[in-house]
Amino acid sequence: MFGDDARMHAQAPKMAFSMEAQSMDIHDIQRRRVVAGLLAGGGLLASGTTDASPPRRAHHAPSRVGIAVVGLGEYAAFVLERLASCRTAYPAALVTGSKDKARAIAARYGIPDAAIHGYDDYARLADDETIVAVHICLPVGLHAQHALKALAAGKHVLCEKPLAATAAEARALADAARDAGKVLMPAYRAWFSDAVQDALGRCREGTHGALASVDAHKGFHLRQPAGNWRFDPALSGGGCLTDIGIYSVQLQRWACGGLPRSVTAVAHRRPGDARFAQVESDIGWVAQFDGGVLATGSASWRYRLQNRLRLGFEQAWLDLDPATPAMGERMRLGLDGPNRVEELMFPLRDQVPRMYEAFADACMGRSAPPVAASEGIADLVMMEAIRQAAASGTTVALPAG
Structure with a gap:
């Protein structure tokens, strides 16, 4: 390429x-839809089961951090390719307003149907122990509300930039993450x-x-x-x-x-x-x-x-x-x-797999968030x-x- x-x-x-x-x-890369050669080691995860059983994927080592990608727009497609190549993190779930769209994506990454959630399903995310963190890939005006929901569900948060629509919202998110004892990291690749x-x-x-x-x-x-x-x-x-x-x-x-x-x-x-x-x-x-x-x-x-x-x-x-x-x-x-x-x-x-792996290390307490x-x-x-x-x-x- x-x-x-x-x-x-x-x-x-x-x-x-x-x-x-x-x-x-990155926008040029997205428009050309060329991804060959961008993965920094490793290929995509093989497609797995798509039945309705709870998402307990034993083939992932406990040291790998399961991440739910929130939002399935163009940028989510870009990062999912890279998340699937990581050594210490993997795509564990999808959160979307279109479950039909999500099923094709889920099949590609071995994500079961039960791990496809709607935007109002954060309570279900809270009960899923395979999901350690979320990556918010929504429009900026939705960052704060979904980050707060994820923190309340007990999940670490990687959030696309900007962290929120305003500095005041971002400060409130940082306070909520501190109170919850969770990592809140801007996705600054x-x-x-x-x-x-x-x-x-x-x-x-x-x-x-x-x-x-x-x-x-x-x-x-x-x-x-x-x-x-x-x-x-x-x-x-x-x-x-x-x-x-x-x-x-x-x-x-x-x-x-x-x-x-x-x-x-x-x-x-x-x-x-x-x-x-x-x-x-x-x-x-x-x-x-x-x-x-x-x-x-x-x-x-x-x-x-x-x-x-x-x-x-x-x-x-x-x-x-x-x-x-x-x-x-x-x-x-x-x-x-x-x-x-x-x-x-x-x-x-x-840079993207490296960002995910550093975030995963912070979620597991192996290091402080680099950002x-x-x-x-x-x-x-x-x-x-x-x-x-x-x-x-x-x-x-x-x-x-």
């Missing part, structure tokens, strides 16, 4: 001269990118001197028709910023080690396009972080695929392009002594400030700490 990308990134990390990176993104972690390490360690600037952009040409949930703010929580701009927000915060001091922003709704009557089609912002770091960012549903990050250090620049695909990141370094551009190569590894709920809250705080700045035309100060 990735051509020269696959051959290049399959090597151990080493230095090479720069070559142009082909930009890829980009955290499990070797290239992203390498870049963040250079920021923390001052490898190239102090960080001076962060430039992050994410977007693509959205072809969904009017009526799609993304254009309904009650379901989506917002427009392109919420949907894909969160990646740029994450990268900026991670690189700078916290929230910005202030932001300014502009937003745009494409004229004459009914899809953007209530949500933005494009948004851009400038954020000021501690230490004088200036961060510029944007999100768009209108331009040709962009997925990039540039870090400006005192002694170097670093490009990730594409920055946050599910796999296949490209990193370039601009260095002096002599003046040169080098490319770092990383193993070609899908805390506080990360999801911080992203929402920054995105709310960006929206406020765009709406008011003013600079918005963020609370310290």
Whole structure:
């Protein structure tokens, strides 16, 4: 699927001269419906029984965490392929509003008919000991209510981004998870990118001197028709910023080690396009972080695929392009002594199975969640400030700490 990308990134990390990176993104992968080669080891689970017996699948080792996937849209199809390949987790159940649709999917992953649940069946999930956790893959406006139901049912929660529609909702979720003694982890697959972690390490360690600037952009040409949930703010929580701009927000915060001091922003709704009557089609912002770091960012549903990050250090620049695909990141370094551009190569590894396995380890108490709920809250705080700045035309100060 990735051509020269696959051959290049399959090597151990080493230095090479720069070559142009082909930009890829999870949405592009979904549209092309190409999944061959993305599974990071192992194949799909063989189809098992579909009778109505209780879901007690003895062929799974006790060390594997059974996860119920909540919502069966495009993204759920994407992650189910990867969940089925994990060593420490597996798809144990489906939660959906269409059981007919779910049966074909369940058969593919060996999920019995009795483990197909409706959105009002959390009491049944509570009684099923094979389900240790849920992964919420619903529209953003539904995250909080379903996460609260899952926590009340005694299940750990992996929740797609953003964690909730508002920072207040996300804080309430974090409180509920703490009170229940359960893991609440935002599904931030980009955290499990070797290239992203390498870049963040250079920021923390001052490898190239102090960080001076962060430039992050994410977007693509959205072809969904009017009526799609993304254009309904009650379901989506917002427009392109919420949907894909969160990646740029994450990268900026991670690189700078916290929230910005202030932001300014502009937003745009494409004229004459009914899809953007209530949500933005494009948004851009400038954020000021501690230490004088200036961060510029944007999100768009209108331009040709962009997925990039540039870090400006005192002694170097670093490009990730594409920055946050599910796999296949490209990193370039601009260095002096002599003046040169080098490319770092990383193993070609899908982030999603790694995210599931880290979440499973946290559910079993083997390690702390690598992405805390506080990360999801911080992203929402920054995105709310960006929206406020765009709406008011003013600079918005963020609370310290």
